[in-house]
Amino acid sequence: MTVAPYPSARFRRLRRTDALRRLTREARLSPDDLIWPIFVMEGEDAETAVSSMPGVSRLTVDRAVAAASEAAGLGIHAICLFPYVEADRKTELCEEAWSQENLSNRATRAIKEAVPEIAVMTDVALDPYNAHGHDGIVREGVIVNDETVDALTRMALAQADAGADILGPSDMMDGRIGAMRRALEVAGHKDVSIMSYAAKYASAFYGPFRDAVGASGALKGDKKTYQMDPGNGNEALRLVERDLLEGADMVMVKPGMPYLDICRRVKERFGAPTFAYQVSGEYAMIRAAAQNGWIDGERAMLESLLAFKRAGCDGILTYFAPEVARLLGR
Ligand code: PBG
Secondary structure (H helix, E strand, C coil): CCCCCCCCHHHHHHCHHHHHHHHCCCCCCCCCHHEEEEEECCCCEEEECCCCCCCEEEHHHHHHHHHHHHHHHCCCCEEEEEEECCCCHHHCCCHHHHHHCHHHHHHHHHHHHHHHHCCCEECCCCHHCCCCCCCCCEECCCCEHHHHHHHHHHHHHHHHHCCCCCCCEEEEEECCHHHHHHHHHHHHCCCCCCEEEEEEEECHHHHHHHHHHCCCCCCCCCCCCCCCCCCCCCHHHHHHHHHHHHHHCCCEECCCHHHHHHHHHCCCCHHEEEEEEEHHHHHHHHHHHHHCCCCCCHHHHHHHHHHHHHHCEEEEEEECCHHHHHHHHH
16 A cells, blocks of 8 residues: 655545545445345234334234335345244244244245245244243253254254245354255255354344344343354354355354454455344444434444445345435435
8 A cells, every 4th residue: 555645645635525535435335235134023914113123113924025025126135034923832942933834934935925036034043932032942051052953954944945045044053054054955945045143242232132022031041152252253253164164155243333353354264245234232222322312323324334344244234224225225
């Protein structure tokens, strides 16, 4: 990098007008970069606001279809489904997770039928399906790895059968990507892609999400025996490498903003399609501050998302997706 000495170089020359700033901007945000996570619930033509996520509601399947169609119209190419599972469907062994007729699979089928052009991503983890809110099967207080991987694999196959384009294992068990990839091949689902939540941290920023899926009251203890320690960076690279070797097509870093260093390192090291999840707590912070008049919410939203692009991400899962797409489209 060469920099002429002042006054030959005056960096302010290129900041003088909007035209020059746009012309020389390095990172850009577009609707192409966005994956929109939505919450689905049972019922018909209804929605329930999530109080800790102003602007976000759980939607019945018919409304989720309408949301998907709206998203497609805004140029968003992918939507990610999280089910709010009724209490009477939750069991110790989480059998509902691989029912062909569960809420998530019904929503996937309905969306793929009505809006085939949008990619549907699903969540592969057991936390909505058991009473304690853990991502795996719990035996005597321990989240057991291998038995959970078997369950997740059945769940993944049911989601692929329903027509999911992208499976998103968010559970952080060891070995699940390889197990799912092998099972998908055997079942003939050769073109179903996997976006591994490869570097997912045990984070305080998931609080509002757990409200949204009705898991917060339930969660016993924490997820530190399977999600990553926030102090670790090298471990994230090892996990990403492992998941890519096991057959992940894309990888994710989660949460987003506090882990931009990880996004950068992952993209530089592997060059694989790399995504960040701007999680519920990040969303809630921006919304809450904006509602209080403490920050300009629109600008903070755009700036936070542009930062992911600058850090090397190919895309971002964000609850702001439709709002951003609308703004960018103007
Ligand atoms: C659980 C899951 C979580 C999120 C996505 N999948 C929460 C958790 O790990 O407890 C968080 C998303 C968000 O906070 O927006 N499988």
